[in-house]
Amino acid sequence: MSRVAQLDSIALDKELYGQFWSEFNAAFNTSEHKEEWELALNTVVFMCATRFLPHYGSSCTYGSALSGVAFQCRKRTLYVVTVLAGYVWKKITHIIFNGPHCGNQMMWLKLYKWVNLLYHGCDVTNFLRFLAAEGPNARAFLSPLYRAFNVHSTRLIRDGSAIASEFYSNSVFAGLEYQNRQLLWNALLELFSNTLLTKRGLLTFVKKPPRSRSTTTYKTVCPRCGGFPTNPYQIACCRANYCYVCVVKALEWSMCDACGSSGRLTASPVY
CATH class of the missing domain: 3.30.40.10 (Zinc/RING finger domain, C3HC4 (zinc finger))
Structure with a gap:
């Protein structure tokens, strides 16, 4: 399965959440309890844009459906990984950095930095394994959190067959065609600038x-x-x-x- 399609599915989901949050934040005052407001909105978007496929035991989000990707887990597990985990990490960060700077607080701050450093190291290792995963039985995990909850990516199955999203394929081909046209125009302009358009x-x-x-x-x-x-x-x-x-x-x-x-x-x- 295409690694680009799996990464694009995450990028499309983040863009969807970010678009709704920017519109909501512009319409309402969310300065107080910002994390809770964002959690509530992301939960609503997740519930509306994610569905569980009981016949195949997989779940697909808005971005993964467009990319032809599904996640081999139940809907609630995917919610914990994609929405709830981010909220919990933000709350922990907020509590640690905004608490009183006493001796106990400094110990928690050092622990937080070590955990953060350890997670980033695991993230780099996981990404290398994600790129190196090959074969039909190879499991690809998008992050260490996905690996901890055993949420791996699979092909989105429709009508009994695993096919890529038509929208995603057309988008990729359209992007390649646009780049080819740009390269052609650049070559023509360079030809004119070096020959006909000189003094x-x-x-x-x-x-x-x-x-x-x-x-x-x-x-x-x-x-x-x-x-x-x-x-x-x-x-x-x-x-x-x-x-x-x-x-x-x-x-x-x-x-x-x-x-x-x-x-x-x-x-x-x-x-």
Whole structure:
């Protein structure tokens, strides 16, 4: 079974709970007893979005149904793992960090830090085992808490056969198709930027007509900026005097603004 589908099922459930909580929190004042309000709302969402499949002994949530994943446990066990455990951990954290900082409290704080560190270590180990689990009989647990309650992921069975969710498959294929289009457009834009849209490429299509000023005028007027040539340089094609900055641009673009010549231009300082 796809590991991505199992992780996506958890992400979709978290997004569902977060969306309902943000809407509820915006409509009502939950500053007092925030954890209890969140527990009550998550319980309602869980009861409405989760169902138990008695024929197969598995439960599926909103996110797991979309991803084609089920959990081999009863509905109440899944509720403890997904909703109640988070509330209990938040309450323990709140009690430990907001209690009086006496000697006994500091001991509980150290114990809390060690338990938290131990859980994160087990979480990393469990995730590596989750990625390495292979074969039809391999059990994949999404977290150490799932492993403690023996809640492992299975394929969602519909009409007697285990099939992936059509919505999830279409979403994956749509995402891949979108990425392919983005890569194609990026390649085309890079092609245009490196060839047609360069300064030299544009100048081959749009050449400036030669100006009608006399050669004497170009001795005292820069043909590019129209000002008196600062630190003047004389271009070899028509002997016009450019400013230093302007002649650098003319040589870079291979286009003389005075006579319209193009190609390998050269210039030398006047003095």
